[in-house]
Every structure is written in C-alpha cells, then in structure tokens.
Amino acid sequence: MDMPARRSTLPVAERRYPLVVLTGASGAGKSTIVPLLIERLAGTCVVFDGDWLIDPLRGASPDRGIEWGAFRDTWLHVAAGLAQNRMPTMLVGPFIPEHLETLPGRELLGEIAFGVLDCADDVRRKRIEARPSWRLRDIDEQVAFGAWLRTNLTPVFDTDTATPMATADTVAEWIRELQPETGR
Secondary structure, eight states: OOOOOOOOOSOGGGOOSOEEEEEOOTTSSHHHHHHHHHHHHTTTOEEEEGGGGHHHHHHHOTTTOOOHHHHHHHHHHHHHHHHHTTOOEEEESSOOHHHHTTSGGGGGSSOEEEEEEEOOHHHHHHHHHTSOTTSOOOHHHHHHHHHHHHHHSSOEEEOSSSOHHHHHHHHHHHHHHHOGGGOO
16 A cells, blocks of 8 residues: 655754664564664664554454555654654664655655664574564565675674674764764
8 A cells, every 4th residue: 555645844944864774684683782882872872673563553453464655754743853852863673765765654764774684694594584473584584685685785793703792882883974963
C-alpha cells in the first residue's frame, strides 16, 4: 500500500540536523551496540533501535502484520520531531536509502547519513546460528544483504575484529564529526 503524499508543515529552519542511520544485516551487532551508543551519545544524539516499534505495531494490527512503509515513515516522523527540539537522531536498523526516500516523512528531514555495521560472512553465519531458536535464520539472505551494504554504503564499521566498546567509540566519533555544531 502506497503512503499518500502530503506537504510538510515543518519550517525549513528546523531541518537542522540530519537523520543518521546505522544499518547492517542480521548478525552485524546492531542490538549489541545500541546501549553502548546511548551511553556515549547522551545529550548529543538520540539513539533508537528500529526494532523497538515492531512489537507495538504487531499488536496494533495482529491480523495484518506490520506495514513496513508505515513503520519506516513513523521513524522519520519521530526523527523530525526531535529535530524540532534541536536533537539529532540515530536510527539503528536494517534500513537502506531506498526504504526512506519516497516516504512522506522524508521531506521533514535534511540529509540522511548512512553508516554500516558489518562483519565477515563466516562470522555473520556463526552469530545467526548461535541465536535462540525463535529468531529468524535467513542466513543466506543476510549474507547477501551484508555484501550489498558493504558495497553500496559508507562508512563501514567492522564488528568482527573490534570489541563492541571500541566499535561504539568509533561510531560515536563519526556521529560527532557529522554534528560539529553540537560541540559535545
């Protein structure tokens, strides 16, 4: 289902901060790094794990499942609201530019900067295989998605040789470089 287009009521002056998307295929370490980024970026950037809205949205329409376009657009609107309060937003989840560019909420934001959490294919396979049995095990699809991400988006942050803390430090530094006006 296509989302209807509408005009923004957000003043251009409030499009001050970009949305930062930290993406990655399953097994890259997104869920592991979120609490570390929240700690490191407190007061500088609001960090959200995109998965935080999945369960509430499933509960809102259990018969139909999640409408992924609306899910993504909801996150764009959350980021736009934070921009009105002069807070940049980092969204951590398996998003790609094509997921966001045509959504109504896109016009509410300035630039969208993408970074990729990545690991070697054999590491990804082992991480996904080690997950609880209730987690999806679409290993071949995730290996292919990881290859696409590392080929098409930059910067790429390696999570199979660095510790989660070192990766969080590197990502936090990248965010601070994107947000020099915050001074934090």
